[in-house]
Amino acid sequence: MFINLDFESKEPIYTQLMHQIIEGIARQELKPGEALPSVRSLAADIGINLHTVNKAYQQLKQEGFILIHRQKGVVVNPDGIPQADEAYMELLKSKLRPLVAESICRGVNADEFIEVTTNLYRDLNKKEEI
Amino acid sequence: MFINLDFESKEPIYTQLMHQIIEGIARQELKPGEALPSVRSLAADIGINLHTVNKAYQQLKQEGFILIHRQKGVVVNPDGIPQADEAYMELLKSKLRPLVAESICRGVNADEFIEVTTNLYRDLNKKEEI
Amino acid sequence: MFINLDFESKEPIYTQLMHQIIEGIARQELKPGEALPSVRSLAADIGINLHTVNKAYQQLKQEGFILIHRQKGVVVNPDGIPQADEAYMELLKSKLRPLVAESICRGVNADEFIEVTTNLYRDLNKKEEI
Amino acid sequence: MFINLDFESKEPIYTQLMHQIIEGIARQELKPGEALPSVRSLAADIGINLHTVNKAYQQLKQEGFILIHRQKGVVVNPDGIPQADEAYMELLKSKLRPLVAESICRGVNADEFIEVTTNLYRDLNKKEEI
DNA sequence: GTGGTCTAGACCACC
DNA sequence: GTGGTCTAGACCACA
Numbered sequence A, B, C, D: 001m002f003i004n005l006d007f008e009s010k011e012p013i014y015t016q017l018m019h020q021i022i023e024g025i026a027r028q029e030l031k032p033g034e035a036l037p038s039v040r041s042l043a044a045d046i047g048i049n050l051h052t053v054n055k056a057y058q059q060l061k062q063e064g065f066i067l068i069h070r071q072k073g074v075v076v077n078p079d080g081i082p083q084a085d086e087a088y089m090e091l092l093k094s095k096l097r098p099l100v101a102e103s104i105c106r107g108v109n110a111d112e113f114i115e116v117t118t119n120l121y122r123d124l125n126k127k128e129e130i
Numbered sequence E: 001g002t003g004g005t006c007t008a009g010a011c012c013a014c015c
Numbered sequence F: 001g002t003g004g005t006c007t008a009g010a011c012c013a014c015a
Helices: A013-026 A039-046 A050-062 A086-105 A110-125 B013-026 B039-046 B050-062 B086-105 B110-125 C013-026 C039-046 C050-062 C086-105 C110-125 D013-026 D039-046 D050-062 D086-105 D110-125
Strands: A066-069 A073-076 B066-069 B073-076 C066-069 C073-076 D066-069 D073-076
Touching (some): A013 A050, A013 A110, A013 B086, A039 A050, A050 A066, A086 A110, A086 B086, A086 B110, A110 B086, B013 B050, B013 B110, B039 B050, B050 B066, B086 B110, C013 C110, C013 D086, C039 C050, C050 C066, C086 D086, C086 D110, C110 D086, D013 D110, D050 D066
Antiparallel strands (some): A066 A073, B066 B073, C066 C073, D066 D073
16 A cells, blocks of 8 residues: 655645545555554654644544544544445536636537546556555 | 536635636637636626636636736636647546546446546536527 | 533534534524624634534535525525435434443333433424513 | 444443443443442443443442442342432433433424433333333 | 634653 | 544644
8 A cells, every 4th residue: 555645735634544545445455444553653654743633534434434442543444435326426527527617618529528537437446466 | 608616615715716617618608719707707606706716717727728917807718728738638638537437446347437537527528509 | 502512522623512402403592594603713613623523514505504605604504404304214213222232231111211202302303582 | 131332322331331330220221239240241242441331330320320349240220220419300301411411402392302301301201011 | 703724743651 | 552532832824
C-alpha cells in the first residue's frame, strides 16, 4: 500500500489520504477485514501529524469504509463497503455535473469523457497483481 | 439565466457561482460575446458580497471563460472557451479518479457510471429552450 | 443558555456540551434557526479549548441538530431536528436496557422508574419561561 | 447464562460484561449465592483477556452485585443487591436525562418513551424460562 | 469575523 | 500497544 500525498495541493491532506485508502480498497489491495496501520505508525510513515491521520480514519469510518476498534486498531469493513443507494447516486451526479459542464465548454465530447472514465475503471478495478 | 446557490453547502459560494456560469455557457444560455451582469448588480441580485462575485469573475477570467473590460464590463469570451489541452485532460482525470474509486467500492459498475455521465451530457449540452 | 460542565466527570467534556445543547433545544431555549455562539467565543466563555467545542459542534451537525456555515457560524437546524426513526428507537432501547436491568436488581419497580422519566419529561419539555 | 459481546461497539468490553451479568441477575437467571465462573474460565470461555473479566468483576463487587472470595470463588451477593438509595436515583436520573432530552427533540413523546421502558421491564423482569 | 486545517505534545482508558 | 480526549497555538479560505 503506497500513499502518495501532495503537500502543496489545495486539497486537504486528510482528504487525499482518504482518497488513497478508498483507491486501495477499490484496487483490492486492501481487502475487507484487512488491518490498516495504526494512526501513529501511519502518521510517522507519511510524516504527518497523527491527528490528521485520525481525521481521515474517522471520516472513512463514518462513511462505512473502515471499522475502528479501540484496541485492535483499524480494519477495512469486513462486511464490505455500503453499496450505492439513491443518495450516493445523487451525490455522484452533483460532483460530476461541473466536470461535465466545463468539459462541454472546452469541446470535450461525451465519447472522450467516457473514455477517460473507462480507463480509470480499468486501472482501478483491476485486482491486485502479485 | 438562473443562479442557484446553496448557502448551506460545504462548497464555497464563489465556486458555486463559477459552476453556474460555466453551466450556463455549456447550455449556450450564455453565448460568446454576450454580456454578463456587472459585479455590483449580480451581487445585489443574488444577495451576496461584492468580493464573492468578483472572486468568481476573476477566476473565470483566469481560466479563459470570460473577459473583463474596465469600461465595457464583463462578457463571455467572444473567441470561445479555450479548448481542452493535455493539462486539462489530466486535471479532469485527477478529479474523476476519486469518484470512480469510490463508485467501484460501492458497487457502481462502469455502465452505470457512464449512464450518469451520458445523462448529464444530454441535459447540459442541450441548447437553450425558450 | 447556561452551560454547566463537570470537569471532574468521567464523561468527556465535548459529550457534556452536546447534552447541554440538546437539552437547550428540548427546552426550546434554543429555537430552530437560532444562532449558537462561535466555537471561539463559546470556548472562551466556558474556559475550554476551541477544538473541544468544535468536536461537540461537528457531532451535533452530524446528528442533524445544528448546521455549520463557514462564515455565518452555527445555527440550530431551521428545519427542526430529524424525527425518531426505527434506528433511533433501537438505540434508545439499547441505552435504556442496562439502566432498567440495574434498577430491577436494586428493587426499583416500573412505576418508580416511569415516575423519574415523567418528571424529566415535565422538566425538559416545558417551554422557556420568560 | 449467555454472554453476548459486541467487539465492534464503542462501549468497553468490561462494561458490556458487567451489563450482561447485571441483566442475568435481573432476569433471575443468576440467583443470590449462585456461583459465577472463575475469572480464568470465563475469560477463556468468551475469548477475552483475564484483566478484562477481572475489571468487570471488581467493579461489580464494588457496586455490591457480587462477592469475591479468595478460595470459594465468585458468587452473586447472597444478601441480595443493595437496594436503591437516593444516590442511585440521582444517578439514574442523570443518566436518563440526556436520553429524555434527545427523545423530546426527536419528537418521541412521554408515552412512547414509557412504552419502551415498560417493554424492557417486562422482558427483563421475567423469571428464567427453561 | 467565521470555521477548516495542521501541528505538537500531553494524559487516559482499554486490553 | 491501541485509539480517545484535551490543550495550545498557528495559518488559511471565505465573506
